[in-house]
Amino acid sequence: MKPVRLALLGCGTVGAEVVRLLHEQADDLTARIGAPIEIAGIAVRRLARDRGDLPVDPALFTTDALGLVKRDDVDVVVEVVGGIEPARTWLVEALRAGKSVVTANKALLAEDGGTLHDAATEGGSDLYYEAAVAGAIPLLRPLRESLHGDKITRVTGIVNGTTNYILSSMDSSGASFTEALEEATALGYAEADPTADVDGFDAAAKAAILASLAFHSRVGAADVHREGITEVSAADVASAKAMGCTIKLLCIASRVSGPSGDSVSVRVHPAMIPRTHPLASVGDAFNAVFVEAEAAGQLMFYGRGAGGAPTASAVLGDIVAVGRNRLAGVRSASESAYADLPVRPMGEVVTRYHISLDVADRAGVLAAVAGVFAKHDVSIATVRQSGRGDDAILVIVTHGAPDAALAATVRELQALDIVRSIASVLRVEGATT
Amino acid sequence: MKPVRLALLGCGTVGAEVVRLLHEQADDLTARIGAPIEIAGIAVRRLARDRGDLPVDPALFTTDALGLVKRDDVDVVVEVVGGIEPARTWLVEALRAGKSVVTANKALLAEDGGTLHDAATEGGSDLYYEAAVAGAIPLLRPLRESLHGDKITRVTGIVNGTTNYILSSMDSSGASFTEALEEATALGYAEADPTADVDGFDAAAKAAILASLAFHSRVGAADVHREGITEVSAADVASAKAMGCTIKLLCIASRVSGPSGDSVSVRVHPAMIPRTHPLASVGDAFNAVFVEAEAAGQLMFYGRGAGGAPTASAVLGDIVAVGRNRLAGVRSASESAYADLPVRPMGEVVTRYHISLDVADRAGVLAAVAGVFAKHDVSIATVRQSGRGDDAILVIVTHGAPDAALAATVRELQALDIVRSIASVLRVEGATT
Numbered sequence: 001m002k003p004v005r006l007a008l009l010g011c012g013t014v015g016a017e018v019v020r021l022l023h024e025q026a027d028d029l030t031a032r033i034g035a036p037i038e039i040a041g042i043a044v045r046r047l048a049r050d051r052g053d054l055p056v057d058p059a060l061f062t063t064d065a066l067g068l069v070k071r072d073d074v075d076v077v078v079e080v081v082g083g084i085e086p087a088r089t090w091l092v093e094a095l096r097a098g099k100s101v102v103t104a105n106k107a108l109l110a111e112d113g114g115t116l117h118d119a120a121t122e123g124g125s126d127l128y129y130e131a132a133v134a135g136a137i138p139l140l141r142p143l144r145e146s147l148h149g150d151k152i153t154r155v156t157g158i159v160n161g162t163t164n165y166i167l168s169s170m171d172s173s174g175a176s177f178t179e180a181l182e183e184a185t186a187l188g189y190a191e192a193d194p195t196a197d198v199d200g201f202d203a204a205a206k207a208a209i210l211a212s213l214a215f216h217s218r219v220g221a222a223d224v225h226r227e228g229i230t231e232v233s234a235a236d237v238a239s240a241k242a243m244g245c246t247i248k249l250l251c252i253a254s255r256v257s258g259p260s261g262d263s264v265s266v267r268v269h270p271a272m273i274p275r276t277h278p279l280a281s282v283g284d285a286f287n288a289v290f291v292e293a294e295a296a297g298q299l300m301f302y303g304r305g306a307g308g309a310p311t312a313s314a315v316l317g318d319i320v321a322v323g324r325n326r327l328a329g330v331r332s333a334s335e336s337a338y339a340d341l342p343v344r345p346m347g348e349v350v351t352r353y354h355i356s357l358d359v360a361d362r363a364g365v366l367a368a369v370a371g372v373f374a375k376h377d378v379s380i381a382t383v384r385q386s387g388r389g390d391d392a393i394l395v396i397v398t399h400g401a402p403d404a405a406l407a408a409t410v411r412e413l414q415a416l417d418i419v420r421s422i423a424s425v426l427r428v429e430g431a432t433t
Numbered sequence: 434m435k436p437v438r439l440a441l442l443g444c445g446t447v448g449a450e451v452v453r454l455l456h457e458q459a460d461d462l463t464a465r466i467g468a469p470i471e472i473a474g475i476a477v478r479r480l481a482r483d484r485g486d487l488p489v490d491p492a493l494f495t496t497d498a499l500g501l502v503k504r505d506d507v508d509v510v511v512e513v514v515g516g517i518e519p520a521r522t523w524l525v526e527a528l529r530a531g532k533s534v535v536t537a538n539k540a541l542l543a544e545d546g547g548t549l550h551d552a553a554t555e556g557g558s559d560l561y562y563e564a565a566v567a568g569a570i571p572l573l574r575p576l577r578e579s580l581h582g583d584k585i586t587r588v589t590g591i592v593n594g595t596t597n598y599i600l601s602s603m604d605s606s607g608a609s610f611t612e613a614l615e616e617a618t619a620l621g622y623a624e625a626d627p628t629a630d631v632d633g634f635d636a637a638a639k640a641a642i643l644a645s646l647a648f649h650s651r652v653g654a655a656d657v658h659r660e661g662i663t664e665v666s667a668a669d670v671a672s673a674k675a676m677g678c679t680i681k682l683l684c685i686a687s688r689v690s691g692p693s694g695d696s697v698s699v700r701v702h703p704a705m706i707p708r709t710h711p712l713a714s715v716g717d718a719f720n721a722v723f724v725e726a727e728a729a730g731q732l733m734f735y736g737r738g739a740g741g742a743p744t745a746s747a748v749l750g751d752i753v754a755v756g757r758n759r760l761a762g763v764r765s766a767s768e769s770a771y772a773d774l775p776v777r778p779m780g781e782v783v784t785r786y787h788i789s790l791d792v793a794d795r796a797g798v799l800a801a802v803a804g805v806f807a808k809h810d811v812s813i814a815t816v817r818q819s820g821r822g823d824d825a826i827l828v829i830v831t832h833g834a835p836d837a838a839l840a841a842t843v844r845e846l847q848a849l850d851i852v853r854s855i856a857s858v859l860r861v862e863g864a865t866t
Contacts, residue, residue, distance in 0.1 A: 017728070021583075025583075025584060028584065028649075028772075029582065031649075031769075031772070032581050032582075032649070032769060032771075130579060136726075136728070136729035136732065138574075138575035138580060138732070141571075141574060141575060141578060141579050142571030142574060142575060145571075145574060145750065145754060146571030146574050146747070146750045147571060147746070147750055148465050148750055148754075149454070149465075149746060149747075149748070149749020149750040149751070149752055149753045150454075150458075150746040150749060150750065151461065216461075216465070278714075278735065281714070293569075294742075294746075295454060295742040295743065295746035296569035296736065296737065296742070296743050296746035297569060297736065297740075297742070297743055298736060299569065299570060299571070299734075299735065299736035299737075300734070300735040301732075301733075301734060302711065302732065302733040302734075302735070303731060304729065304730045304731070307730075309727075309728040309729070309730070310728065310730055312728055313582060313583040313726060313729035314579070314582075314729075315582070316583060316728070317578065317579045317580055317581055317583065318582070320578075320581045321581075330761060330763040333757055336464075336465060338465075339464070
């Protein structure tokens with residue numbers, strides 16, 4: 001039986017786990033593919049690094065990734081390095097040469113997935129990337145294949161474990177963002193430089209990939225409206241609790257019908273969701289993605305979004321798939337971007353706001369505040385007033401309105417004399433009223 | 434573009450919805466497959482039946498299903514009739530002739546899936562059945578494909594909407610089984626003859642299919658230990674509540690390692706699960722399947738398990754997949770049953786019991802009861818005694834023990850003089866202690 005020869009690019013946490021699983025489950029993988037998998041080489045930055053007792057011939061390590069990718073005896077290239085370059089150069093080279101590619105590189109796919117897909121088409125190659133979004137959760141294949149007879153209307157996900165850990169911890173302990181981030185760093189849930197996570201870049205890359213698959217269109221990271229969680233305060237969390245809600249960093253991709261045809265809106269921002277929503281109980285560093293489709297209704301996928309073993313599980317699944325395809329002499333369904341839907345600017349997207357205002361306690365305050373909302377054509381769903389005198393707080397939840405109108409309303413409220421400060425502004429999602 | 438020609442067998446709730454979606458989403462489906470889908474014929478039992486305003490040429494209806502399947506201009510056969518015969522004859526005929534088959538027929542797959550898979554191998558045909566388990570939830574494809582690089586250790590599912598509706602209603606209202614069944618029937622959640630649902634036959638068929646896929650082995654309905662929910666009493670539900678649990682009809686397929694190699698255990702029975710378990714909050718007629726794999730960890734899939742549109746969504750997804758395969762001239766991965774694991778008898782499966790005993794209130798009762806457990810080598814985890822005199826109740830939760838030993842313990846307790854009656858016996862799943 002001719003083996004499937006695999007080049008592994010990167011041997012960090014995920015790469016080492018892939019090597020370990022390839023070794024441990026060799027017999028099962030051989031049976032499932034129909035041929036054994038053989039590692040042709042492993043490209044790393046530093047040969048000298050201690051890799052523990054990895055079950056692999058040390059002679060397989062090389063620092064020449066491009067040379068490894070170009071070798072004639074390589075069938076499948078597995079990339080777990082991350083970042084745009086040099087990963088893009090390696091993968092484009094592999095795909096154009098007809099090699100199958102399995103990658104976990106969400107940043108590259110979101111930044112320039114089109115280049116990879118074009119190279120795959122050119123080379124007649126397989127491009128698989130289940131590990132790029134929500135780690136071990138089988139999500140991309142269901143979106144790409146199981147639901148392709150249906151019309152997906154909305155995808156709402158918790159796709160970043162670090163921020164979910166931080167927000168869950170703020171929710172349960174009342175801690176501030178800074179305290180919760182420190183705890184997450186100490187426990188290894190946040191990296192030394194947490195920017196990619198807490199500013200929403202990681203979630204935005206995943207949102208772009210999900211939107212592309214769900215709506216059969218090319219959506220890139222630049223198309224995603226992105227807000228991180230650094231501004232979420234303990235007061236926001238308390239406000240949410242008082243409303244029977246919790247705060248989550250959501251990625252939301254939705255299909256919007258309009259008079260001039262359909263478009264998609266893709267955004268990442270913290271939002272209040274009711275505690276009864278299935279996503280509300282997704283705690284710790286878990287991920288979950290809620291999918292709504294016309295015929296299927298509501299679906300949810302839940303599991304571990306990161307970590308060596310869960311990510312490696314997704315990579316291995318893809319390796320088996322491309323290995324089988326090679327043996328059968330076929331390639332899988334290529335990119336489906338036929339719909340080519342335009343992206344709707346955030347300002348036009350209909351959202352709902354929760355606004356909590358610290359106001360002067362005197363007659364006419366509510367009338368003045370309500371007047372600002374009316375001026376921007378924003379309809380108020382509920383108003384709650386609490387406290388008297390110096391502690392008077394107005395909590396307002398709006399009906400759906402264009403995001404730009406809501407933002408303009410908040411700006412104008414801020415300028416009102418009777419508004420001392422705006423204690424909290426948060427979007428509200430998943431509510432029924 | 435040469436169309437993909439489809440024979441539809443059955444035009445009830447699901448079939449009519451398939452016809453409707455094929456019509457409504459024709460453009461999208463054509464783009465996704467690469468060719469249009471054309472209905473070659475629809476086999477029904479009675480031509481005269483009123484089918485509302487189904488968007489299809491009435492001349493396509495026929496009562497000759499086998500004749501339709503045999504026609505040369507049919508590429509894909511979609512079966513939504515159900516039952517063993519004549520569906521088996523039709524599908525074997527189609528598969529042997531190289532036609533692609535999409536079916537929602539769980540009973541046939543569980544009863545005699547091997548015959549269908551063998552016919553598919555013989556004809557080099559595709560056999561897809563996503564709709565057979567958990568309706569719209571993309572579950573079989575993830576098990577078959579996404580997780581095939583991992584080792585699945587356990588699948589725990591709520592896969593029958595009718596029984597979940599009944600148990601959820603008993604849990605929230607305290608109603609008896611009979612009352613809850615009546616309500617479910619009135620609301621259309623239960624059929625006039627609810628046997629297949631409440632006795633667990635439907636869940637057992639799905640359990641067999643899930644076990645086959647998860648463990649790469651042929652598991653049939655006869656291999657599944659099956660207990661329904663007709664014996665679940667309001668007192669059981671109250672007992673569960675007192676323990677912080679709820680009762681669900683679970684299908685459980687697990688891989689068991691033993692000295693003589695691995696085996697699988699497959700069972701369907703009501704069980705108490707802690708309210709904190711992700712499956713506990715799956716209410717109404719929803720389905721959810723919890724999957725545990727070595728590398729991926731815990732995953733959960735949630736959605737609508739039945740109904741015309743959700744089931745049709747799964748059927749359409751499969752139609753797109755087989756349509757694409759036909760155009761590419763390939764067939765998908767065939768059955769994977771290489772592991773061929775034996776099925777472990779229920780008596781040997783390790784489970785935990787919750788037993789609630791109505792006992793005489795006199796000295797030595799606990800010692801006598803504990804002696805029975807010790808005799809059968811069953812270790813007690815917790816004992817709670819409540820009430821005095823005529824109302825004395827002993828509630829015992831065991832550690833894990835072979836099911837046969839637990840059953841023998843219960844039989845012997847029943848025969849004890851000091852035990853007035855056994856108020857409730859339920860298995861406990863998903864607990865940590």
